[in-house]
Amino acid sequence: MQNKKEHIVILGGGQSASHAASEIRKYNTNSIISIISNEDNLPYERPPLSKDCLLNKMEYKECVFFNKDFYKKNDINFFNNELIKTVEFNSQTVETSKRKKIPYDKLLIALGSSNKKFIKPDVDSSNFYYLRSIEESIKIKEKMLSCENILIIGGGFIGLELASSASQLKKNVYVIEMGSQLMGRIIPKKIAKIVQQKHELKGVTFSLNTKVLKIKNINNHYEVNLSNNKKIKCDMIIAGIGSEPNTELFKKTDLKIENGVITNEYCETSIENVYAAGDVANFYHPFYEMYMRLESWKHAQNHGIIAGRNIANKREAYKEIPWMWSDQFDLNLQLTGLCQDFDTFIERGVSATDGLIHFFIKNRKIIGACGVGVGGKIGRDIRLASRISEKKIKVTKEILSNTNLKLNKLLT
Numbered sequence: 001m002q003n004k005k006e007h008i009v010i011l012g013g014g015q016s017a018s019h020a021a022s023e024i025r026k027y028n029t030n031s032i033i034s035i036i037s038n039e040d041n042l043p044y045e046r047p048p049l050s051k052d053c054l055l056n057k058m059e060y061k062e063c064v065f066f067n068k069d070f071y072k073k074n075d076i077n078f079f080n081n082e083l084i085k086t087v088e089f090n091s092q093t094v095e096t097s098k099r100k101k102i103p104y105d106k107l108l109i110a111l112g113s114s115n116k117k118f119i120k121p122d123v124d125s126s127n128f129y130y131l132r133s134i135e136e137s138i139k140i141k142e143k144m145l146s147c148e149n150i151l152i153i154g155g156g157f158i159g160l161e162l163a164s165s166a167s168q169l170k171k172n173v174y175v176i177e178m179g180s181q182l183m184g185r186i187i188p189k190k191i192a193k194i195v196q197q198k199h200e201l202k203g204v205t206f207s208l209n210t211k212v213l214k215i216k217n218i219n220n221h222y223e224v225n226l227s228n229n230k231k232i233k234c235d236m237i238i239a240g241i242g243s244e245p246n247t248e249l250f251k252k253t254d255l256k257i258e259n260g261v262i263t264n265e266y267c268e269t270s271i272e273n274v275y276a277a278g279d280v281a282n283f284y285h286p287f288y289e290m291y292m293r294l295e296s297w298k299h300a301q302n303h304g305i306i307a308g309r310n311i312a313n314k315r316e317a318y319k320e321i322p323w324m325w326s327d328q329f330d331l332n333l334q335l336t337g338l339c340q341d342f343d344t345f346i347e348r349g350v351s352a353t354d355g356l357i358h359f360f361i362k363n364r365k366i367i368g369a370c371g372v373g374v375g376g377k378i379g380r381d382i383r384l385a386s387r388i389s390e391k392k393i394k395v396t397k398e399i400l401s402n403t404n405l406k407l408n409k410l411l412t
Helices: 015-027 068-073 134-145 157-168 189-201 297-311 379-390 397-401 407-411
Strands: 007-011 032-036 076-079 084-088 093-096 106-109 113-115 149-153 172-176 205-207 212-218 221-226 231-234 236-239 243-245 261-263 274-276 281-285 290-292 323-328 331-337 344-348 356-362 365-374
Touching: 007 015, 015 032, 015 297, 068 076, 106 297, 134 157, 134 236, 149 157, 149 231, 157 172, 157 189, 157 323, 189 205, 189 323, 189 331, 189 356, 189 365, 221 236, 261 274, 274 297, 297 323, 331 379, 344 397, 356 379, 365 379, 379 407, 397 407
Parallel strands: 007 032, 007 106, 032 076, 106 274, 149 172, 149 236, 172 205, 261 281
Antiparallel strands: 084 093, 113 243, 212 221, 221 231, 281 290, 323 331, 331 365, 344 356, 356 365
């Protein structure tokens, strides 16, 4: 009698899901792998949606990670446009909007995150947008072509990337931010100021320490009253005020949830044979000895890969040093590690033209670094900072601050 094939079900059709499936198939050729996605498209990368796709530098079809032939060749079932109704952990079954219950032996939760909603009562939302999917990017792109004045609520990475794209399309752009600086949660003040000055040089208008008090519809436009007593008239509004992990499906289950699905360093959840990866996971990081939830391109991909290996019984801890980037105009902003809970910081460089980096130091070791530069000025040193941090090499101010000294010497 032939052994029953193991059925691996992946919830979510994003970057973590696709790379997990690919990794599982490298080690496990006999299992049945099924990806369930609520989107129409195959898994795709999201960073170009706020930049290159809006500026016609990249077509949306180029964002797809793997084409249909990949899934067919690797015998991976891909079910799109399906909503997940319930997950029964006791019976190990998943019920979707189109199918009867699907049994699983192992389950990967890769449902990602959703945009926080900016809700104002009695406001016509026909010209109010969020950006997360290809469909939303297409709608924003079409609207941008027909309007002149754009208001962006939120001065984080997404908001500023959209502001950069809209400005390059010769639109009048206004950005509202509640905090005292842009990208305030994670970016050093000096670097945030450099980014702000670049935007202002290109015509973007900022209102910091400011809230939206009232939005009024006037014909096909908006009139927005702000807490700084200013009034903005605009043709469209885009909100980028953060995101939340997609855990609603599991709130009445035994799955442990706290700012995401809790996992250990092996992507294992509190329930046997259930794993989680990507934006939805609040995972334990053995290097930092703490739990964290990350939302970045690199994390989504690599966390999915490690989840895939563990599902395929190739036990491996996820120890990746966090890294993320943002492109705005000709500036490239990069962040590695954790830029918090530090003893001091050391500055390398003096301007974005030559590249400026802040290294965050604790116990004479780099725990994080953040930099900004024109083009690729800072990329190499940020990568080296990540490696130096990972190896726990002790550093000095003299070495890190002196741009004439190469950081790779610390690794020899």
